[in-house]
């Protein structure tokens with residue numbers, strides 16, 4: 001008798017091998033049995049006609065302990081999120097982990113330590129165009145090393161947000177990360193939106209340091225400059241032995257804070273970003289399109305609110321996610337209810353629907369593998385990412401015929417509208433989503449990577 005069993009489902013186990021009909025027994029938060037025989041349990045879930053898969057591991061999020069972002073992640077099938085991306089993170093990892101684990105959380109959280117906002121601020125760099133001094137670089141490297149020792153899973157960069165970052169500054173931190181065999185997720189610079197210098201810069205650093213890079217939300221960085229050229233360069237870099245991986249969401253229009261360097265006047269000019277392509281994603285002007293007047297209001301009075309920049313095509317997204325080294329990600333941020341970018345609620349259901357059902361770009365096995373075992377392998381997360389005996393009881397059950405994202409852009413509807421078809425999300429053997437309803441369960445734990 002198990003504490004929970006899932007009977008009659010079609011198991012897609014995350015390893016990329018062919019799916020099979022089977023029954024799963026869970027005990028003490030772990031997968032204890034996978035069987036052709038019907039299993040007995042205190043709680044029995046009948047998964048007839050449904051897919052049973054490992055929970056998704058989102059390699060690029062900004063959940064960072066924010067409750068609603070945790071809920072929205074869970075409801076789209078994410079059971080583990082990697083936080084602290086784009087250079088924005090907690091720095092005192094131990095206290096972040098301790099606090100989170102004392103209150104529990106809907107899903108598991110692994111955490112990066114962030115360079116471009118957080119470490120820079122910690123060593124006293126206020127101006128994002130300023131270069132760090134040698135002393136400041138040393139201090140950032142020291143703090144980053146402590147965070148990695150305390151269990152951070154890598155160092156993240158948001159170079160676009162800290163244009164003053166010198167190559168030396170980046171390289172020193174990348175070296176620390178590489179020494180500990182951890183991952184550097186990088187949100188690249190906007191040198192101009194239409195050239196590839198930002199990629200060449202990373203290749204040269206990777207070559208010198210032998211580090212493992214995860215190119216963050218790639219389609220957001222390069223759809224304006226022609227995604228195919230950018231992808232060809234990454235292919236080539238990989239052929240030359242550089243450790244380049246990539247994540248991408250299901251949308252091409254990206255979001256960030258109104259007050260960032262990205263939306264400075266000079267950045268708008270060099271990158272040819274147009275006000276009429278910008279929509280307000282949060283705050284009192286939610287859903288409004290920018291004009292000159294609203295641009296200054298947002299920059300000056302609401303720098304913490306988010307703006308969405310519209311660009312790119314669906315084909316750009318597909319080109320990325322078809323790559324063998326690209327994994328799906330949300331770029332989810334913390335928003336109030338009713339606000340945000342549809343990526344916060346729609347990404348993974350949209351990924352399954354468009355990549356597997358609508359366009360048949362991926363088999364269901366590849367689709368699950370790219371969102372589970374692939375990120376688990378990259379970050380070195382053991383015990384997660386596959387359905388095998390002994391693995392953690394992080395499981396999703398969904399209806400392949402019904403799965404669909406419902407989240408809309410702010411000018412069209414609710415960005416946080418939950419998907420349909422994601423029936424069960426199980427974290428450490430507890431249902432955080434049951435019959436598509438969020439239960440408020442807090443069985444998620446922090447993942448400290450040593």
Ligand SMILES: [Zn+2]
Nearest residue numbers: 086158187216
């Ligand atoms: Zn980013």
